[in-house]
Amino acid sequence: MSVRMPSNFGRSGAQESALDLLGHEILGEKAAALGRAGRRVDETLARLREHGDDGEHxxxxxxDAAEAVHGYFIQRELCGLRKHDAVIREYNIPKAVLARLGAK
Structure with a gap:
């Protein structure tokens, strides 16, 4: 035999709808933040490839590239994406940048 909570103790339809809208907006913001972080990685890696020959520079x-990649990895993890191997290959992140993040 199963027991069901009385309907007057549960959430109302309006509350469920509001939570769905909020959840949808939060997912949209996560996706937008991930896109911004990815563009920052693109930009910093492009600058590194173009002007990375000068020692001090x-x-x-x-x-800058390590900070951008670190932020991108954090944003990916907040979105539930834990493995970064494909991203490292896709962006062609140099080992020197990964070493600054503690990768071996």
């Missing part, structure tokens, strides 16, 4: 470009 290279250190700053590596730091």
């Amino acid at each position: 290279r250190a700053r470009l590596l730091r």
